[in-house]
Amino acid sequence: MKIVTVVGARPQFIKAAAGSRALRREHTEILVHTGQHYDPNMSDIFFEEMGIPRPDYNLGIAGGSHGEMTGRMLIELEKVLQKEKPDALLVYGDTNSTMAAALAAVKLQIPVLHVEAGNRLGTLSNPEEVNRIVTDHCSRLLFAATEDARQKLEREGLGERAYVVGNIMYDSFLHFAYKPWDPKIVDFDGNPVTVPERFYYMTCHRQENTGTDTPLTEILCAMNSLDAPTIYAVHPRNHDRAARIRDREHLTNVILTQPVGYSDSVHLTQNALKIVTDSGGLQCEAFYAGVQCLFILDYVAWPETMVGNRNQLCKPDRNDILAKLAVKQTIDPDYKPFGDGHAAEKICDILRTVSL
């Protein structure tokens, strides 16, 4: 088959690293980068480090309101699909790039394949939830990471198109974890960061936590009071806010860094004392690595991780953060809800047997 894959944001590059490797063994893939993430350390670094094929198209569309960004992507993606005339379109996850591509394809009657289908927080106030629901309902085949996600699809009447394949991010994690680590982490001035022996790893970029000063101040002050430094890999959208809060609150126990590459992120995860994040992907990686996580959001993203205090929901409140960081986790080594790290191959197996 000829398959157009559309990516645009950091977590999709990480998923495409595993997806493209498997797909290209038996299909022709045309890779389209919408341009949603464009800084070298939010985009190029993943293509280089993870061996993702060079995109055939880069649409250069980023910024603006969600509606504007999605609309511009829809217009340009339709042109690409009309020119390439693929047998199918493949998308990952839940970003604006995902939804724009699914809409462009379904309107041209091109079958949509959605990887990481069926995840639901249960609120339309989360922008990614809208993208997930629209994409799933436009899709011909739904590749769910877990049985829970498949059941959610079934409840929405989409069960017949759904297959549980495992989490494709686990494929990438296993490919890059447990390898020698040569950190290339830099601070806001571009100076190398020496990774301390004991540290906490944090990412935090969601509107809910970084749209105003209050939640991020609470989170950073909590981290600053811990028994070891925190390495906070900062998304460019809240670079300035994070620097201002660090200076205003005299935070000397929090190390602000530029976004890190995938190998650095995986190894920071594996070696951290604990992880504090509002990232969907990082909380799963913490789970794979057996490192305890706090998820700073009001909604459960990955119910499978919420066992044995391995991942706890937490408010952006210093007392809540410190109380939950003091809790111990228990791990059942036989509990593996995210598959075996071969999600991409399973997707290819299904594409061989199901007619679109």
Ligand code: UD1
């Ligand atoms: C997007 C995804 C979110 C994911 C996050 C990080 C949607 C709706 N959300 O949110 O699910 O968790 O990516 O992977 O698609 N910016 C830069 N440089 C970049 C990229 C972004 O400076 O390379 C800045 C720009 O000011 C931009 C802002 O960050 O306007 C927000 O970027 P955007 O892509 O709109 O959303 P994210 O917050 O990154």
Ligand code: UDP
């Ligand atoms: N990640 C990374 N560098 C960073 C921060 C995160 O490589 O500076 C990785 C992280 O290990 C995980 C993925 O990016 O694999 C998560 O993506 P992100 O937080 O951007 O999006 P989300 O998971 O919220 O969709």
